[in-house]
Amino acid sequence: MSNKELDNLFKNKLEDFEKSPASSLWDRIDEKIEQPKKRSPWVYLSVAASLLLLMSLSYIFLKNDPIINDNQQVIASNNTETTDNSKDVAGVKETITEQSETEPEAVQNSGKEEAVDQNKEEKKAKSTNKQKEVIQLPPASELTASNNTTEDKNEIKKLDNKDEVVELKIDELTTNTTAVAQISEPDATIQETSASEVKNSNSGQTLVFDISQFENSKTTVAAAETDKKESKLLQIFNKAKEIKQGESGLGEIRAAKNNILAFSGKKEGK
Amino acid sequence: MKLKIHQTDEEALIGQCRKFDRQAQKALYEKYSAKMFAVCLRYVKEPTEAEDVAITAFVKIFEKIDQFKGEGSFEGWIRRIMVNESLTYIRKNKSMYLEVDIEMADREPDYGSLNNQLEADDLMKLVQELPTGYRTVFNLYAIEGYSHKEIAEELGISENTSKSQLSRARALLQKQLLETEVILKEKIK
Numbered sequence: 261m262s263n264k265e266l267d268n269l270f271k272n273k274l275e276d277f278e279k280s281p282a283s284s285l286w287d288r289i290d291e292k293i294e295q296p297k298k299r300s301p302w303v304y305l306s307v308a309a310s311l312l313l314l315m316s317l318s319y320i321f322l323k324n325d326p327i328i329n330d331n332q333q334v335i336a337s338n339n340t341e342t343t344d345n346s347k348d349v350a351g352v353k354e355t356i357t358e359q360s361e362t363e364p365e366a367v368q369n370s371g372k373e374e375a376v377d378q379n380k381e382e383k384k385a386k387s388t389n390k391q392k393e394v395i396q397l398p399p400a401s402e403l404t405a406s407n408n409t410t411e412d413k414n415e416i417k418k419l420d421n422k423d424e425v426v427e428l429k430i431d432e433l434t435t436n437t438t439a440v441a442q443i444s445e446p447d448a449t450i451q452e453t454s455a456s457e458v459k460n461s462n463s464g465q466t467l468v469f470d471i472s473q474f475e476n477s478k479t480t481v482a483a484a485e486t487d488k489k490e491s492k493l494l495q496i497f498n499k500a501k502e503i504k505q506g507e508s509g510l511g512e513i514r515a516a517k518n519n520i521l522a523f524s525g526k527k528e529g530k
Numbered sequence: 531m532k533l534k535i536h537q538t539d540e541e542a543l544i545g546q547c548r549k550f551d552r553q554a555q556k557a558l559y560e561k562y563s564a565k566m567f568a569v570c571l572r573y574v575k576e577p578t579e580a581e582d583v584a585i586t587a588f589v590k591i592f593e594k595i596d597q598f599k600g601e602g603s604f605e606g607w608i609r610r611i612m613v614n615e616s617l618t619y620i621r622k623n624k625s626m627y628l629e630v631d632i633e634m635a636d637r638e639p640d641y642g643s644l645n646n647q648l649e650a651d652d653l654m655k656l657v658q659e660l661p662t663g664y665r666t667v668f669n670l671y672a673i674e675g676y677s678h679k680e681i682a683e684e685l686g687i688s689e690n691t692s693k694s695q696l697s698r699a700r701a702l703l704q705k706q707l708l709e710t711e712v713i714l715k716e717k718i719k
Contacts (some may be wrong), residue, residue, distance in 0.1 A: 265641040266700055266707075267672035270657065273650040274673055278564035279571055281581055286559055288581075292589045293555065301550070 540604060547595050555592050562605065563588075566612045568654075572669050573616035575658035579623075580616075587615035613674060617684060620666060639707040647714055656706045664699035671696050 537545075543561075546554030566587070570580040591608050598607050657665060666685065670676040671692075676684070681692040 262638045262641075262704075263700055266704060269641050269645055269648075269707075270653055270668075270703070271673050271675075272645070273648070273653045274568075274572065274657065276565065277568045277572075277650045277654060279568040279654075280564045281567040281584060285563065285567075285581055285585060286556060288585050289559065289588045289592075290552070290556075292585065293550075293552075293592050 541600075544595065544598065544604060547592060550592075558592075559588060562608060565605075566608060569609060569612045570616055572654070572657055572673070573613070573666060574619055575665075579619065583615050583619045584612070587612045590615065609674075613670070614684075617666070620662060621685075637708065639704065639711045644707060644711065648710070652710065656703055656710075659706075660699055660702055663695050664702060667692055667695040668699035668703070 543554050543558055547558055563584070567580065567584050570583045570587070571577065574580045574583055587608075591611055594611075598604060657668065660668060667681055670681045670684065671678070678689045678692045678696075681687075682689045685692070687695075
């Protein structure tokens with residue numbers, strides 16, 4: 261027990277015993293802290309930060325530059341094509357508006373003529389599809405083309421309802437000059453214009469598209485036309501679906517775009 | 531349920547010291563310097579040497595303050611650094627195990643009255659006058675509360691050596707205490 265008592269005596273008195281050191285002690289500590297410490301953490305931090313900045317900046321520039329260029333190229337080509345096509349369409353409009361005014365009278369006649377007209381219109385619808393196929397690259401012009409086809413379908417519908425056809429058609433002929441143009445123009449000339457458009461688009465394009473795909477889209481659109489009882493909204497919906505699924509040639513553009521991106525990605529990877 | 535995060539003044543001070551805030555470091559030094567200097571003096575009796583030990587220990591504390599994870603008291607943490615630094619100094623500079631023949635005391639002092647009559651300064655002197663080896667083991671065992679195993683590992687000695695050093699230290703202190711008891715009694719008379 262005496263050992264414990266002795267230990268406790270010293271422990272109690274000395275454990276929290278205080279003895280102030282010389283006042284100069286802090287200054288000596290202060291000096292010593294400055295040398296090893298104040299620099300090292302900040303130097304390492306700043307080096308790490310600058311490295312990180314450099315890496316991130318180079319990464320951003322290297323990654324973004326080729327993509328931006330590619331996108332700009334694609335957009336530029338699209339723009340030129342749309343202007344070309346719109347010019348063509350405008351030209352067709354001008355030449356054919358005069359003829360279109362004579363057309364409603366012909367429609368007015370007999371049922372046979374109506375049938376003929378129907379056939380004619382189907383053909384023309386196909387030809388417009390051709391036009392549309394040519395225009396497929398730029399999305400904006402494609403939308404107008406698809407509008408034309410649906411309007412054609414409307415006209416066909418209205419031909420079935422014999423009475424009101426003529427007046428309605430006159431309205432439509434004046435408003436939708438493009439649709440009228442297709443109706444009044446003989447097939448051959450439309451083919452010619454479409455051919456010229458192909459040339460135009462070829463000169464402006466850097467991408468070449470498979471014609472078989474256009475054929476496919478033509479048949480699908482033709483099939484849609486035979487389904488005349490479908491509502492207009494449903495037809496537009498189907499058309500949109502086709503475009504989305506890439507059946508009308510948009511998929512090819514998408515694939516091409518993906519290829520470009522993949523290529524640029526590889527480039528960067530190297 | 532609300533989560534309350536209470537930060538004591540000391541925790542705030544430690545947080546600032548982690549950012550190498552010089553003012554906080556000085557505040558922390560001023561809070562603990564007297565206590566920690568006394569610890570150093572218990573191991574290293576020469577004041578100038580004890581100061582050197584305290585300086586290196588404080589510099590270490592400020593450099594390695596990130597290593598304090600908040601487990602246990604901060605004072606305990608810095609005290610351990612002080613003790614370790616003192617032991618390092620002793621290992622480098624002293625021949626530790628000076629054998630001194632001590633006659634075992636024939637009677638025990640009255641620890642109760644000694645506790646009342648003796649000041650910490652008097653006991654401090656007694657400890658400081660112990661031979662280095664005895665002093666070190668006694669300090670570690672009796673005041674810091676180390677076990678013989680820990681002391682043996684810390685000083686690189688066997689547990690038996692630690693035990694024998696401790697018993698010799700106690701015998702010496704006991705002898706000293708009896709002498710002071712006699713002096714105190716004479717003073718009272």
